[in-house]
Amino acid sequence: MSARIVSRTVNRRAFLGTAVAASLLAASREPVLTAAPEAGASESLIDVNVSLSRWPARRLPHDETPELVDKLRRAGVTQAWAGSLEAVLHKDLAAVNQRLTEECHRHGRGLLRPFGSINPRWPDWEEELRRCAEEYLMPGVRLHPSYHGYRLDDPAFARLLRLAADRRLIVQLVFAMEDERMMHPLLRVPAVEPAPLASLMKATPSLRLVLLNALRTLRGEALRTLLAAGEVFVEIAMLEGVGGVEALLAQVPSSRVLFGSHAPLFYFESALLKLQESPLSAEQRGALRQANARRLSAAA
Amino acid sequence: MAKFDIWDIHCHLNGVAGRTPEERLDKLLEYAKRVGLARLCVFMGMEWAYDPAPEKMRQDNEEVLRAIRRAPGRAFGFVYLNPRHTQASLDELNRCVRDGPMIGVKLWVAQHCNARALDPLIERATELKAIVYQHTWLKVTGNLPGESTPMDLAELAARHPKAALVCGHSGGDWELGLRAIRPHQNLFAELGGGDPTAGFTEMAVRELGAERVLYGSDAGGRSFASQLAKVLGADIPDPAKRLVLGGNLRRLLRPILKEKGINL
Ligand SMILES: [Zn+2]
Numbered sequence: 402m403s404a405r406i407v408s409r410t411v412n413r414r415a416f417l418g419t420a421v422a423a424s425l426l427a428a429s430r431e432p433v434l435t436a437a438p439e440a441g442a443s444e445s446l447i448d449v450n451v452s453l454s455r456w457p458a459r460r461l462p463h464d465e466t467p468e469l470v471d472k473l474r475r476a477g478v479t480q481a482w483a484g485s486l487e488a489v490l491h492k493d494l495a496a497v498n499q500r501l502t503e504e505c506h507r508h509g510r511g512l513l514r515p516f517g518s519i520n521p522r523w524p525d526w527e528e529e530l531r532r533c534a535e536e537y538l539m540p541g542v543r544l545h546p547s548y549h550g551y552r553l554d555d556p557a558f559a560r561l562l563r564l565a566a567d568r569r570l571i572v573q574l575v576f577a578m579e580d581e582r583m584m585h586p587l588l589r590v591p592a593v594e595p596a597p598l599a600s601l602m603k604a605t606p607s608l609r610l611v612l613l614n615a616l617r618t619l620r621g622e623a624l625r626t627l628l629a630a631g632e633v634f635v636e637i638a639m640l641e642g643v644g645g646v647e648a649l650l651a652q653v654p655s656s657r658v659l660f661g662s663h664a665p666l667f668y669f670e671s672a673l674l675k676l677q678e679s680p681l682s683a684e685q686r687g688a689l690r691q692a693n694a695r696r697l698s699a700a701a
Numbered sequence: 702m703a704k705f706d707i708w709d710i711h712c713h714l715n716g717v718a719g720r721t722p723e724e725r726l727d728k729l730l731e732y733a734k735r736v737g738l739a740r741l742c743v744f745m746g747m748e749w750a751y752d753p754a755p756e757k758m759r760q761d762n763e764e765v766l767r768a769i770r771r772a773p774g775r776a777f778g779f780v781y782l783n784p785r786h787t788q789a790s791l792d793e794l795n796r797c798v799r800d801g802p803m804i805g806v807k808l809w810v811a812q813h814c815n816a817r818a819l820d821p822l823i824e825r826a827t828e829l830k831a832i833v834y835q836h837t838w839l840k841v842t843g844n845l846p847g848e849s850t851p852m853d854l855a856e857l858a859a860r861h862p863k864a865a866l867v868c869g870h871s872g873g874d875w876e877l878g879l880r881a882i883r884p885h886q887n888l889f890a891e892l893g894g895g896d897p898t899a900g901f902t903e904m905a906v907r908e909l910g911a912e913r914v915l916y917g918s919d920a921g922g923r924s925f926a927s928q929l930a931k932v933l934g935a936d937i938p939d940p941a942k943r944l945v946l947g948g949n950l951r952r953l954l955r956p957i958l959k960e961k962g963i964n965l
Contacts, residue, residue: 679732
């Protein structure tokens, strides 16, 4: 109990510092970037899709936080939005979120930003959301509807989106963690059915929603409609196809696309090489690498 | 990446922008160049067929022939065969490999590859020194009716110890697929066409040795980026990466390329 209190106090102080620094940075850089992206600014890289801890069905090369941090830093990542892999199956999400916060602070100061997990079907989730916002000063939360057993037309989900928007939390919605064809036979989960999202966005206009691992299944008209319904963003971890980023940017505004790696479940290099494979303007590159994520988190 | 001479064993004309085979190959080569890929192997036509009739098979191969004529020595062709049409497949093999520029065979999902119907095709391909790429997958969601598993391919490999057989996608569910093919020295694991799940390449190299692992992408359906990342991002030494990214494929292709007047 006392350890928990101590760590929360430490974390609050640490994250207050980080959050303030990040927002100042964003405020000072934003006008420069929208006017003319400079080489130096586009060097920084914000990965909105990393995870800490262990995947239940496999050990991964970077599933120890210090190793992941080292990997990300060497790859030039300047900020990474981290959820916990424990969140998919653990029921004590309070402990998961606390460990996530401590790990980010202990090993990834200035780099890792924790995104806690909430299951709106479970008791007392509003209190967990409060802790994520007020005690851990998280920039947002990461939701796993397929592992947490609800559909997006569930009223509890709509309420969670509203409360998160009221607290100015970014909501990350995970569409998939892995290819459904190679899930463990006892860990098979249904795909997220995104149809209700567009009207939920219209009902919650202040919400900022980031879809993780969505581009495997969400494409074409359905994707464009959803992006047009509000402040909705996608990232490129599960984007496929030769020249995939170029093809995506021909369909959707570059202001809505973020850099995401899905490390350590995926090789980090995949997302990075996608930026190299597609010919991008300096402005597009800067938007994807960091400017969009910076603008998004500055509003948090 | 310039330190590696990268060859991709697995590309398609499907899923690539362009109205003609030539335009699509140009597009593939353009993206390939951006990520440091030197040479590509291409198979199957612009529109896919699970169980192609002889006519469709010829049309697919014709499209690949047109494409690779565009970039001799940079793009190589594998002939697409359907074991359910034995004579037509043997005729295509002779037309495209013996008498044409193609250097390998592609088998997809028309028939499980442990079937006896494959024997004459594998024998003929081996006589011609062509390597055989067999698609495999082990889907928890259920395979297609004629879709081979790595276990099916292990049976085929045991019957044809002199053939060079490539296990496409390493079975998709690679943690099981790699173990299914491990005992057969003439079976090679291909890394392409699935998610860039970390640990794949490390396990392949650990279980089979770097000499039996091949980089492939499955572009245009997949990006070169996600598939190259499996090797470039893997925790294996550079000499192992060199083998996986091209050294092994060059070793396997050297005899048939030499026969066609291409010396590496
Ligand atoms: Zn393929």
